[in-house]
Amino acid sequence: MVFAPAPVLTVTVEQTAEVPDLHVHPGGQGVWQARMAAILGSDVTLCVSVGGETGGLVDTLLAGLEVTVRSVRRPAGSGWYVHDRRAGARREIAAWPGAPLQRHDLDDLYTIALAEGLRSDVTVLSGPADPRVVHPDVYRRLSTDLTANGARVVADLSGEHLAAVLRGKASFVKVSHEELLRDGRAATDAEETLVAAGRTLLRDGAGAALVSRAGDPALAFIDGTVQRVHVPPLQIKEHRGAGDSMSAAVAAVLSHGGDLSEAIRTGAAAGALNVTRHGLGTGRADAIHELLARVRLEPLEPPDERPRPTGAAAG
Incomplete structure (x- = not known):
């Protein structure tokens, strides 16, 4: 199950030869995650809340995805953005994250998400376009309730929403090093600092963690180890x-049923492939599996076990 409480309508203008080209899609972190999980062969249920004219269009477009959609209609409008990519780089024309979800909206969505999460092998908790749209405590409650009943929870969040799922003892959290810096969980982007921040995520409640680092190898914290995740170089x-x-x-x-090492290597391959494409949360399963064979995990040596210089070099 993918919990995507506030999907958005995405409108992108591109240029094909000399003709402008308009793309209209459902978007937001949870939608992109659901699409990728389905590409990799998972039976995905997407739990969303949509509202207003924009939400009606999002709901219609979601029906075109190869996932099961459980949607809650609400009075307030869903979010949207309009981007211009005709010059190559993405330029935002206008955007609105959507109205905050109110109590009745959240009650209905929570009930559906809890039931679907209990039916699922794994639940993914994704964030809204703006953290103010959904209160962090919703994530704490959902993570706590699912985990307490034997479900596995994967969270890709930051800020107060990340802190909430840590209190809920999420099975696995993924966070970028930029988010760790922004949230004050890391003072610098030095590897040793990020390693310390990742270990803090575990102490705060995560069962395992993955810290992505843009062009540098991600750091995986699994089974008491810290490992660098090396991916093949791609444009x-x-x-x-x-x-x-x-x-x-x-x-x-x-x-x-795969283990964490296989899961992290596959995640790295999917992320590496995604940067070669315009579409978010897109790719082909065969290409991901081909890249998977080229992803390498490198254990970090604990500081007290690193080889020390001897002889003259030691002086």
């Missing part, structure tokens, strides 16, 4: 969405 077409593909692929592998 970047669009960096957005790589992290969402990573967390979705991790959840997909876990839902199929």
Whole structure:
């Protein structure tokens, strides 16, 4: 199950030869994650809340995805954005994250998400476009209730929403190093600092963690170890969405019974492929599996076990 409380309508203008080209899609982190998990063969249920004219269009477009959609209609409007990519780079024309979800909206959505999460092997908790749209305590409650009943929870969140799922003892959290810096969980982007921040995520409640680092190897915290995640070098077409593909692929592998090492390697392969494409949360399963064979995990040596210089060099 993918919990995507506030999906958005995405409108992008591109240029094909000399003709402008308009693309209209349902979007938001949870939608992109659901799409990637489905590409990797998972049976996905997407739980969303939509509202207003924009939400009606989002709901219609979601029906075109190869996932089961459980939607709650609400009076207030869903979010949207309009981007212009005709010059190559993405330029935002206008955007609105949507109205905050109210109590009745959240009650209905929570009930549906809880039931679907209990039916699922793995639940993915995704965030809204703006943290003010959904209160963090919704994530704490959902993570706590699912985990207490034996469900596995994968979360790709930051800020107060990340803190909430840590209190809920999420099975696996994925966070970028930029988010750790922004949230004050890491003072610098130095590897040793990020390692310390990742270990803090575990102490705060996560069962395992993955810290992505843009062009540097991600750091995986699994089974008491810290490992660098090396991916094959690829040309970047669009960096957005790589992290969402990573967390979705991790959840997909876990839902199929794979272990954490396989899940992280598959997540790294899916994220690496995503940056070569315009579409977010897109790719082909065969290409991901081909890249998977080229993803390598490198254990970090604990500081007290690193080889020390001897002889003259030691002086």
